[in-house]
Amino acid sequence: MRAYLPxxxxxxxxNLTEALLLLKDEPGVWRPFAGGTDLMVLLEAxxxxxxxxxxxxxxxxxxxxxxxxxxVMLGALTTYGELQEIDVLKKEFPLLCHAAKETGAIxxxxxxxxxxxxxxxxxxxxxxxxLLVYEAEVELVSTAGARxxxxxxxxxxxxxxVMGADELISRIRIPRGNAGAFQYYRxxxxxxxxxxxxxxxxxxxxxxxxxxxxxxxxLGSVAPTAIRCSKTEAYLKGKKLDSHILSxxxxxxxxxxxPIDDIRSTAEFRxxxxxxxxxEFLEKLSTxxxxx
Amino acid sequence: MNLNxxxxxxxxxxxxxxxxxxxxxxxxxxxxxxxxxxGTKEGCGEGECGAxxxxxxxxxxxxxxxxxxxxxxxxxxxxxxxxxxxxxxxxQQAFLECGGAQCGICTPGMILASKALLEKCPNPSESQIRExxxxxxxxxxxxxxxxxxxxxxxxxx
Numbered sequence: 001m002r003a004y005l006p007x008x009x010x011x012x013x014x015n016l017t018e019a020l021l022l023l024k025d026e027p028g029v030w031r032p033f034a035g036g037t038d039l040m041v042l043l044e045a046x047x048x049x050x051x052x053x054x055x056x057x058x059x060x061x062x063x064x065x066x067x068x069x070x071x072v073m074l075g076a077l078t079t080y081g082e083l084q085e086i087d088v089l090k091k092e093f094p095l096l097c098h099a100a101k102e103t104g105a106i107x108x109x110x111x112x113x114x115x116x117x118x119x120x121x122x123x124x125x126x127x128x129x130x131l132l133v134y135e136a137e138v139e140l141v142s143t144a145g146a147r148x149x150x151x152x153x154x155x156x157x158x159x160x161x162v163m164g165a166d167e168l169i170s171r172i173r174i175p176r177g178n179a180g181a182f183q184y185y186r187x188x189x190x191x192x193x194x195x196x197x198x199x200x201x202x203x204x205x206x207x208x209x210x211x212x213x214x215x216x217x218x219l220g221s222v223a224p225t226a227i228r229c230s231k232t233e234a235y236l237k238g239k240k241l242d243s244h245i246l247s248x249x250x251x252x253x254x255x256x257x258x259p260i261d262d263i264r265s266t267a268e269f270r271x272x273x274x275x276x277x278x279x280e281f282l283e284k285l286s287t288x289x290x291x292x
Numbered sequence: 293m294n295l296n297x298x299x300x301x302x303x304x305x306x307x308x309x310x311x312x313x314x315x316x317x318x319x320x321x322x323x324x325x326x327x328x329x330x331g332t333k334e335g336c337g338e339g340e341c342g343a344x345x346x347x348x349x350x351x352x353x354x355x356x357x358x359x360x361x362x363x364x365x366x367x368x369x370x371x372x373x374x375x376x377x378x379x380x381x382x383x384q385q386a387f388l389e390c391g392g393a394q395c396g397i398c399t400p401g402m403i404l405a406s407k408a409l410l411e412k413c414p415n416p417s418e419s420q421i422r423e424x425x426x427x428x429x430x431x432x433x434x435x436x437x438x439x440x441x442x443x444x445x446x447x448x449x
Contacts, residue, residue: 009296010315010361033359040357041338043316053316057362081351105427106405108339110351111358193426194340 003046011054016061016141019168022054024143027165032056034077035111037104038120062115062170070176076115076169080127081106083114092178095130095202098185102126105193115169118151121159121225124264126187128226129202131172132218133183139171140164148173155225181206181214182288184281188273190264197221198265201277205285210240212285217278222257222270229256232278241286249282250275302363304329305373311360319358320344323370331371331400335429342428345401346370352408354427371400374407382448383407383441392441394432401428406442415446 010033013019022030033039033053042048056062062077067088074083080100083089089097103112103126117125118138128151136151140163151172155161163169184203189195200220206213215236217229232253239245259270298315301308304327311326320337323329323346335343337356344355347369374381383406386392393399402425409416409424416424421442430438 005314005317006296008314008316010298010359012298012361012364033362036357036359036362037339040316040318040359044318044337044356055315055359055361104339105342106408106424107342107345107352107354107427108357110353193423 003043003048007051008043008048009052011052013054013056013059016059016168016170019054019056019059020141020143020166023166023168030054032119032168034113034116035079037108037112038116038122056168064171071173072176074114074172074174076118076171077113078115080104080109080112080114084109088176092176093130093134093174095133095183095185095204096127096174099126099130099187099200099202102187102189102192108194114172118154118172119161119163119169121155121161123158123223123225124196124200124221125226126197126200126220129200129218129220130185131174132226132228133202133204133216134174134178135216137173138169139173140167141170142166142168146170152228158224178204182285184284186277186280188277196264199259199270199273199277200226201274201281203278203281203285205236205281205288207285207288210286212236212239212241215285217253217281219257219274221264222259222274224258227257229253231256236282241282246279246282250278253278298361300360300364302366302368304368305370313360315361316359318356319346319348319360319363319368320355322360322363323355323368329370329372333397333400335397335401340427340429341398342401342405342425343398345404345428347404347408350408350411352405369404371403374403381407383410383445386441386445386448387438390437390441390444392433392438394430398428398430398432402430402438406438406445409442410446416442418443 030052063075066073080103083100084097117127131151137148181204187197187200189197203217205215215233220226235252254271254275259267261267297312299312301310323332333343335341339354339357346355348366383403405425405428421439
């Protein structure tokens, strides 16, 4: 059933300071509303429990993209469409561009934002595995100041995060220096466009003399939050890939994920496909041209 | 008037509009019910089907997912604003020539998505067309005639 619209409020906001003051004065009462691609779906279904929002779409302070020699900093309101157009991301962070391209379709990508994807805290979101692989950090701002949180530590559990009721996500920072590493992203959904993932896999790695030097693996839709598979990574580091190692790594990652049965898929399917994607990633990594 | 109602101004197909509405009323409803532009259709109402696609400041959006307050100050193009005064837009002409429309429910959204694609990429490849229209569902045509129409429109414009 549709929501009763007169019971919903949306406050206009002129700038970031005004937004932070509102959050400070009435913490938990007012919540930010960005591109609306998740919230409007809930509203239409009559399931949007919160009633008071403030409109942050259009806040210039949250749209800036800065590139330094060490990092790329993305304003929280950078849309999926904009992510795909940023040159440094296309060259050095293809997983993030790939994730943006596979989120919804064009009309969704023109409205959905990276900050919104993080704050919404869905374990099935497409960008979190890429952010985990890139060891992203999230800047939380309030009237008390700003703090950077490792994205790895951002989610506490299903739909729970470290954000305080007076805080807003302002920027996402990703360290540079991945040039030459093999990068792999694959989303498995019901169809190519508009699907919410059944499993989403992001990986990055490098080899020297056939031995795995560095490997990072993250997954979405297989646990209450997006996860970094650190045990599988630790197992793989320093190993030369062969069929035995592949099979052991597969067992390791299938133990590391905690998938469930839900409307989109089953735990068994998710577990098996996670293993298949790991094998595909590692097989492609093993044929990747090595760095000097 | 409800206490939560706000006054929002924006431009639709070149004409300035002012509406008083609940701030989270969908742009789709405002276009159809307040401004009586019923060319924009409602399909799924959750951003999946693209029937309600319009251009907002030149960008393709699902009008069912836009709270009217966020349209404040924006320029909106609906299907009613696509044709010129005397002739159809190249995309509309191509849909006619190629049989890209059947029942017509998806057509306004398909045409706006095609227009947005062609403005960014005047001669799209088949895969670019498929990607550009991936958010627009059609239950009649099987899509091939729509893809042909977009290719044809690229040559007409």
